[in-house]
Amino acid sequence: MIGVITGTGSWLPEQIVDNDDLARIMDTNDEWIRERTGIVKRRIIKEESTVSMATGAALRALEDAGVAAEELDMLLVSTVSSDVLLPSTACEVQKNIGATNAVCFDINAACTGFLFALNTAQAYFHAGLVKKVLLIGAESLSTLVDWSDRGTAILFGDGAGAAVLEAAEGELLPMVMHSDGARGEALTCKSPFAVRKSPLTVANMMKAVEKEDYVGMNGQEVFRFAVKRVPECVEELLDKCGKTTEDVDYFILHQANRRIVESIAKRLKTDISKFPMNLMEYGNTSSASIPILLDGLNRKGTLKRGMKLVIAGFGAGLSWGAAYMEW
Numbered sequence: 001m002i003g004v005i006t007g008t009g010s011w012l013p014e015q016i017v018d019n020d021d022l023a024r025i026m027d028t029n030d031e032w033i034r035e036r037t038g039i040v041k042r043r044i045i046k047e048e049s050t051v052s053m054a055t056g057a058a059l060r061a062l063e064d065a066g067v068a069a070e071e072l073d074m075l076l077v078s079t080v081s082s083d084v085l086l087p088s089t090a091c092e093v094q095k096n097i098g099a100t101n102a103v104c105f106d107i108n109a110a111c112t113g114f115l116f117a118l119n120t121a122q123a124y125f126h127a128g129l130v131k132k133v134l135l136i137g138a139e140s141l142s143t144l145v146d147w148s149d150r151g152t153a154i155l156f157g158d159g160a161g162a163a164v165l166e167a168a169e170g171e172l173l174p175m176v177m178h179s180d181g182a183r184g185e186a187l188t189c190k191s192p193f194a195v196r197k198s199p200l201t202v203a204n205m206m207k208a209v210e211k212e213d214y215v216g217m218n219g220q221e222v223f224r225f226a227v228k229r230v231p232e233c234v235e236e237l238l239d240k241c242g243k244t245t246e247d248v249d250y251f252i253l254h255q256a257n258r259r260i261v262e263s264i265a266k267r268l269k270t271d272i273s274k275f276p277m278n279l280m281e282y283g284n285t286s287s288a289s290i291p292i293l294l295d296g297l298n299r300k301g302t303l304k305r306g307m308k309l310v311i312a313g314f315g316a317g318l319s320w321g322a323a324y325m326e327w
């Protein structure tokens with residue numbers, strides 16, 4: 001058995017923060033951000049939280065799939081920005097939506113998290129342990145970034161995306177997953193609960209916490225890692241499937257930076273039109289970016305049944321991976 005996506009949903013905070021808004025609170029400008037990242041604006045929470053966005057995305061995905069919450073066997077949330085350490089975000093969402101029969105847990109694999117959650121779910125489908133699974137990627141990274149660090153603060157946005165998977169006849173889909181803890185220092189957040197706060201107020205930016213407690217990043221190292229490892233792992237995946245890039249309709253990549261996506265497309269010698277992007281609108285929403293992108297394409301009718309997709313994530317850990325799936 002395999003899991004097939006039968007419904008998607010997403011939930012974005014109402015507050016839109018564009019590059020000019022950021023230029024008013026830090027030494028940056030719209031041109032620099034657009035040129036280096038492709039990002040134009042992002043959503044930042046005000047009243048919302050990781051749990052509330054995850055719940056909103058979950059309800060929309062269930063409605064899209066026509067599945068009742070009680071039918072779910074498993075509910076996985078990928079997040080690095082849970083509202084509290086305990087209980088897990090997955091259990092909080094379970095409570096909110098009434099998924100009383102689901103086993104619920106969180107996965108922390110940063111921007112690769114949704115991909116790892118998807119692959120984990122596929123292994124459960126393959127083992128015959130589940131029939132209906134809800135996957136959610138939900139993040140409020142705005143509460144973890146150092147708003148006085150223009151090198152990272154401009155990149156991230158908040159949001160949640162979700163997908164319902166239902167069991168169908170089929171062979172286990174090829175998947176590739178990698179981790180390299182030895183290079184973990186390139187992207188860190190040492191003490192998230194020391195820094196959590198409502199974002200984008202001067203008072204909060206002045207809060208006295210250690211610099212290293214916030215998200216810290218060696219941007220160039222992460223950039224080099226992504227543009228090398230992601231094409232390698234996509235090629236490894238396609239080899240496993242006996243396919244080529246020509247067989248793939250869309251490459252659904254984690255939405256970190258337009259230059260990263262363009263460079264990956266180039267290394268795969270594949271036209272950029274096969275790499276849909278939403279990072280211009282939402283920035284890097286970490287583990288939420290892939291399901292938000294899937295939901296956008298699904299609701300626009302871009303994705304048609306039978307289309308072949310490669311889904312690939314990469315980020316802190318360092319971690320990266322890819323999965324092949326038929327829509």
Ligand code: COA
Binds near residue numbers: 032150256
């Ligand atoms: N606005 C204006 N100038 C900025 C800036 C900003 N927001 N951020 C950095 N700069 C400045 C730097 O201070 C530096 O100035 P200097 O030359 O006077 O020292 C200059 O711009 C170049 O900085 P650099 O860090 O070399 O830029 P870059 O081309 O590497 O771009 C990133 C920076 C962060 C956009 C880029 O490295 C990147 O996207 N990396 C990947 C990060 C990522 O995607 N992480 C998440 C992965 S899941």
